[in-house]
Amino acid sequence: MHKMRGGPAGAGGAIPMTRPVSPAPTLASAAGFAHAVYTPDQRRAVEIDAAHQDQLVAWLSKRMGAAMRPPHLQALGYALEGGRLLPGGAGPVAQFMYRDAGGTRLTLYVSNEVADLESGKSDPGTAFRFAQQGELTVFYWVDGPFGYAISAAADREALAGVSAEVYRQLSAAGVGK
Secondary structure, eight states, X not given: OOOBOSOOTTTTOOOOOSSOSSSSOOHHHHXXXXXXXXXXXXXXXXXXXXXXXXXXXXXXXXXXXXXXXXXXXXXGTEEEEEEEEEEOSSSEEEEEEEEETTSXXXXXXXXXXXXXXXXXXSOOOSOOEEEXXXXXXXXXXXXTTEEEEEXXXXXXXXXXXXXXXXXXXXXXXXTTO
């Protein structure tokens, strides 16, 4: 299981984001900011809920120009709530949102604007990177043309485990390829 810090977002446990993780618009800061904006909303945190997952997958896949499939994280204690389309610097970004039994939310942010978000790095590879802003922890990586970021009010070890499982599932399914 995972260890979470703080209470559920929106119940006094909202994660303040007063500034980005770094001054440049990085994958981690963009994902962290999107997480901080949408997770506190208890009624409209997602545009399409998990009950309509087939519609969510079809819509995000069409808008992102590649297969988008939310990983299954039930074994780690997270249920899919749904997802939304976000604006990126030059196109769409996908966000999937999950919730654990205690009400803590986790988001998966998927962008195809990796070169822009990673300050022009040409080959960042698939190594996990870590960022922290207050209670918010972000693990992120680049795989092919897509950047992925997992954000939550979780300790580093717990989020590293979730990130490894998400990476495994996305790689096995060929998502974003």
